[in-house]
Amino acid sequence: MIILGLNAFHGDSSAALVEDGELIAAAEEERFRRIKHWAGLPTESVKYCLSEKGVTLDDIDLIALNQDTRANFWRRIHYLVRTRPGFDMVLQRVRTRMKRQNIIEMLLASFPGQSFTGQLINIEHHQAHLSSAFHVSPFNEAVAVSVDGFGDFASGAWGIARGTGITVTGKVYFPHSLGIFYQALTQFLGFPHYGDEYKVMGLAPYGQPEYMEAMRNIVQLNDDGGYSLNLDFFCHDKQKMDFQWQDGVPVFSPLYSEKLELLLGKKRLPEEELEQVHRDIASSVQAMYEEAFFHLLNTLYKRHACDHVVLAGGCAMNSVANGKIYRRTPFKKAYVQSAAGDAGGAVGAAFSAWYKSRPGAARNFVMEHAYWGPEFHNDEVKQVLDNHKDELERNHCKVSFIENEIELCRKAAEAVSEGKVVGWFQGRMEWGPRALGNRSIVCDPRRKDMKDILNRKIKRRESFRPFAPSVLREHVAGWFEEDDDVPFMMKVFQIREDKRELVPAVTHVDGSGRLQTVTRDSNELYYNLIREFMGIAGVPMVLNTSFNENEPVVCKPEEALACFVRTDMDVLFVNHYMVVRENHRML
Numbered sequence: 001m002i003i004l005g006l007n008a009f010h011g012d013s014s015a016a017l018v019e020d021g022e023l024i025a026a027a028e029e030e031r032f033r034r035i036k037h038w039a040g041l042p043t044e045s046v047k048y049c050l051s052e053k054g055v056t057l058d059d060i061d062l063i064a065l066n067q068d069t070r071a072n073f074w075r076r077i078h079y080l081v082r083t084r085p086g087f088d089m090v091l092q093r094v095r096t097r098m099k100r101q102n103i104i105e106m107l108l109a110s111f112p113g114q115s116f117t118g119q120l121i122n123i124e125h126h127q128a129h130l131s132s133a134f135h136v137s138p139f140n141e142a143v144a145v146s147v148d149g150f151g152d153f154a155s156g157a158w159g160i161a162r163g164t165g166i167t168v169t170g171k172v173y174f175p176h177s178l179g180i181f182y183q184a185l186t187q188f189l190g191f192p193h194y195g196d197e198y199k200v201m202g203l204a205p206y207g208q209p210e211y212m213e214a215m216r217n218i219v220q221l222n223d224d225g226g227y228s229l230n231l232d233f234f235c236h237d238k239q240k241m242d243f244q245w246q247d248g249v250p251v252f253s254p255l256y257s258e259k260l261e262l263l264l265g266k267k268r269l270p271e272e273e274l275e276q277v278h279r280d281i282a283s284s285v286q287a288m289y290e291e292a293f294f295h296l297l298n299t300l301y302k303r304h305a306c307d308h309v310v311l312a313g314g315c316a317m318n319s320v321a322n323g324k325i326y327r328r329t330p331f332k333k334a335y336v337q338s339a340a341g342d343a344g345g346a347v348g349a350a351f352s353a354w355y356k357s358r359p360g361a362a363r364n365f366v367m368e369h370a371y372w373g374p375e376f377h378n379d380e381v382k383q384v385l386d387n388h389k390d391e392l393e394r395n396h397c398k399v400s401f402i403e404n405e406i407e408l409c410r411k412a413a414e415a416v417s418e419g420k421v422v423g424w425f426q427g428r429m430e431w432g433p434r435a436l437g438n439r440s441i442v443c444d445p446r447r448k449d450m451k452d453i454l455n456r457k458i459k460r461r462e463s464f465r466p467f468a469p470s471v472l473r474e475h476v477a478g479w480f481e482e483d484d485d486v487p488f489m490m491k492v493f494q495i496r497e498d499k500r501e502l503v504p505a506v507t508h509v510d511g512s513g514r515l516q517t518v519t520r521d522s523n524e525l526y527y528n529l530i531r532e533f534m535g536i537a538g539v540p541m542v543l544n545t546s547f548n549e550n551e552p553v554v555c556k557p558e559e560a561l562a563c564f565v566r567t568d569m570d571v572l573f574v575n576h577y578m579v580v581r582e583n584h585r586m587l
Helices: 043-053 073-083 087-101 103-110 125-134 178-188 197-206 212-218 259-264 276-304 342-357 378-387 389-394 405-417 450-459 473-479 524-537 557-566
Strands: 002-007 014-019 022-028 062-065 119-122 141-151 154-162 165-173 219-221 227-229 308-312 333-336 397-401 422-425 439-443 468-472 491-494 512-518 541-546 571-574 577-581
Touching (some): 002 043, 014 342, 062 103, 125 165, 141 342, 178 227, 378 571, 405 422
Antiparallel strands (some): 219 227, 571 577
16 A cells, blocks of 8 residues: 655645555655745655655555644634634635645646546644654654644644554643744744744753743643643734745744733844843743643653653754753653654654554554655766866866765765865755755864854854754763764753863753764764764764755755855765865865
8 A cells, every 4th residue: 555645735845655554755845846844735745755666646545634624623613602713814714724625636737647546534633743753663652742833723632652553632722832832932032934943942042041930921831731821922813814835935924912022021123133131031932841841741651651752743843852851751762753843744644544544554664764855876966067067167176986985985074074064965865854964064073163164154044053963873872961862863962061172063052962863774874974084083973964055955966066066165975976176265
């Protein structure tokens, strides 16, 4: 059975292909459209997934969509009767729902000559999230938690998962949402774009949680482990919201009300300088999120007495909180797959549909790596380089082919150790927002000035945002205060105090690092690069940041080459080809 999973008409639109309970391919639409967080019908992702398997829509048995407009029906009716929202708000939601019901028709229009004779299955939003976390995890039993903004009239769901079954024991419904809390405060702090929450997470360590009294006025914790919002400070439940969920960047109008300024002071405009008050508010927002998050997790542990927890939903991308689970809860193991946000709903919808259609099927898949996207062969790379020969000559670039993979890794490690900024494009593209060694920019973590160099040369982003270390798995315990598998860069751990000054480029202001653990089995080429660097520098890690410049992470060789040429990158490795700027002046 072949199942096509979709996250459509939502931010981070995506597609995934599952065959007989095993993941074959998965990709986010933004990588093909070149628009961050692209929302709409993910036709390019579908095209890739079908081509990876060598099938057409005619061969698909089920299409699984990670939303079900019938879910939580009576909750919706109760809310409408009780609150009587404006006509514009109701009409807006009806139009959105009708558009999503025509998904098969719209999909077929994008694939002329193909047909679909299978079945469309709607999977409730949080059920898809829970499936995306548990059904690909290494656990046979786990507490499963989904927390995000909203989906199918709910913002959170949790319960116990065993074997192939997931039993939901609790939910939080619209208009209450921990994700909306974080998004609204992110907007208030002058970061207006969809997905900017990670900026607040990075800014938080520069401040102190001076506003906790105010935060506890905004978010209340419930006895059942859930949470409620003080809706006086929000407007998403009272008026028609301007948002964009089709064919472009997701757009949200402000989610907070004017009363938030009476509580916290004047909102920050995006062009205004960051002041200490903003850093303190960011710290307080993160602290409040963690207070609610751990209140929920500790309640669930008491209820289910299970040592394993799996997380999904946009809030599961909060790697700072994830890294504190072992210290602030009794859980022994936590798993977060590489696309924990809405993109991951495509995988969750597909696996949920598989187990619904095959209730007796055994689980035979664990997502141990994130490499489920497109890959390109050396002859395709050569063609790209040949097509841009004149441009490379104008930029004084020398191209060479390195057949031996150990020599390739050695050359890359030497360049990193010399302080050069290295583009590293190999194998299948990563699934999820993190670059994990196949579409990465790799640098020396020992250089104190490397963050500034990267921001000047390529990234051009806020100076307070940290860069992450990719570390050999067997050396984690010697360098970090926690010893755990973190293959998807979804947890932040404290770097051991005596090691921090050795790797200042990947040590955040609070002494932490958002690590990625690398094993030989998961990515042998990247593992060998780091091992070669360790042989030179004595440090078992490299700085790893995404291969992009204020755009989605590169997908194709031509995008990697374009990014290399227009920025001040020093060396580019694309498969077995090395491109070097000759006589390049280091900054």
